[in-house]
Amino acid sequence: MPAPAHAVSSSRQRPGSRPTFAEVNLSAIAHNLGCVRSVVGRASRAGHAQVYAVVKADAYGHGLIPVAHRLEESGVDGICVALVEEGLALRAAQVEVPILVLNGVYGRDHAEVLRAGLTPVVYELGQAQAFVRAAEGRPVRIHLKVDTGMARLGVSLDELPSVLAGLDHLPSLRIEGLMTHLASADSDPEMTALQLERFAQVEARLRAHGHNPRFIHAANSAGTYTSNADTHYNLVRVGLALYGVAPLPEVGEDLMPAMRVLSQIIAMRDLPRGAPVGYSATFRTSRDSRIATVAIGYGDGLLRAAGNRGSMLVRGQRAPIVGAVAMDLTCLDVTELPEVEVGDEVVVMGQQGKAEISARELAQASGTIPYEVITNLSARVPRVYRD
Ligand SMILES: Cc1ncc(COP(=O)(O)O)c(C=O)c1O
Known part of the structure; x- marks a missing residue:
């Protein structure tokens, strides 16, 4: 089933009731075509x-x-x-x-x-x-x-x-x-x-x-x-x-990632030391912790292998994924980020402020390759086009 397409001009406009979507920058794809042309034109x-x-x-x-x-x-x-x-x-x-x-x-x-x-x-x-x-x-x-x-x-x-x-x-x-x-x-x-x-x-x-x-x-x-x-x-x-994904880390510096994957914090809880988080309690807090619940899971294509290994960006900072990635929800440890609150934007892949989680980083955290990370994003994640 093709992903629903929504042409909007700003990432603030969200396409569905759920605040999870992928922003696709078509100008980045055009720019990257120019980069490839300059490589083959040269040589x-x-x-x-x-x-x-x-x-x-x-x-x-x-x-x-x-x-x-x-x-x-x-x-x-x-x-x-x-x-x-x-x-x-x-x-x-x-x-x-x-x-x-x-x-x-x-x-x-x-x-x-x-x-x-x-x-x-x-x-x-x-x-x-x-x-x-x-x-x-x-x-x-x-x-x-x-x-x-x-x-x-x-x-x-x-x-x-x-x-x-x-x-x-x-x-x-x-x-x-x-x-x-x-x-x-x-x-x-x-x-x-x-x-x-x-x-x-x-x-x-x-x-x-x-x-x-x-x-x-x-x-x-x-x-x-x-x-x-x-x-x-x-x-x-x-x-x-x-x-916009370089085929090797040391080439293609001028390529621009064409996709950002965004979601939102939909719940927060304060947990004492030793509390289990998520299915099968694959994570237990090692201190008094603030745990944020993000509205994205493996049903959206976030690979389950990223549980307890990957990170997401909130307020321009990295927060580690804790516990197992579930079908619709994933938890972050935001203990180090006390200002974080429900409703905050979360970047699963892409830039937020000066911080970035690249497809390659997310792939490494998920034990796979960038191809799988981007191709795996499921049809239920609306694509929002910017140009
Ligand atoms: C036959 C063939 N040619 C070219 C490509 C493009 O490869 P890449 O995405 O690494 O540029 C693919 C993709 O797998 C392919 O199957």
Whole structure:
């Protein structure tokens, strides 16, 4: 279910009776597109690589349609989705830029994919044959995905000769793009180099076989920020960085986080030393304490693993999460912040005053990665758009 969207101009206006919402700053996404452009503009083999924005999974939780519209307005070259449904939703919302369907699961929708002008990613001969049949003689353009080490999707190096031989029987099919996906661009340069070496071999074999793909692409956000001119090829597929989360802590200083998650203190209690807090009493006060109850829980996508580990911001200061995160509620220890009261704004992720809880910090506290933190924000949290 898509998240309800509310266009308001100020974070003081709240969209529902419950004071919990996510503020999405669309100008930050446009700004981040500019940052990515300057990285690929500086350093691509072709002088200027195209930027395709990855907006799968509801634009990593930010809202598929508003994000795609803003990116299109800002001149993004194309969009990547995982699912056919996501691509069709974009076309229904009048998004006109090229849309690449990454996951390659088409069910019986081959004709509909072509009618909507979506570009399919193909990694099996059977998929290519199904699109050619569905096109009834009209030309078909696909991006061919090869597996250079991710071991997930893609034609393997061993399968490549037979797939190329099979494609010879499909003269109406054009390989418009050749792509692979990097498994460890944020952590393992050697593995990335090996993948890129294999990819170069595949490109050479494809060209030797008479194909001349217009687009060659491998880089995700980490690949875009860490690889050199040659490895951007002439297109990069960027998700995380566009939402203002740097793929590695030491790059992308100019990126602006596009999402803040806000809630409110809805109750307070003074507890004596030794008092249990929350389900299963996973926390007991070690002193006389002030405990604040915040209107957000794992039903909203705050990961339960953040219980007793993460913090939130109140009045520009950090307050530790105490006890287990429940479905709708989470407790903070505000003993050190005596001025805090019911009704105070709480920032779960993002900036408040000079303090900030980044997606990366929240991910570390929850034992996961920033992708999961932002994508996990549930549909019941209204998204409030600022631009
Ligand atoms: C095939 C493919 N390309 C690009 C991306 C974008 O990755 P990132 O969000 O790290 O930029 C993804 C996302 O997982 C992907 O699956």
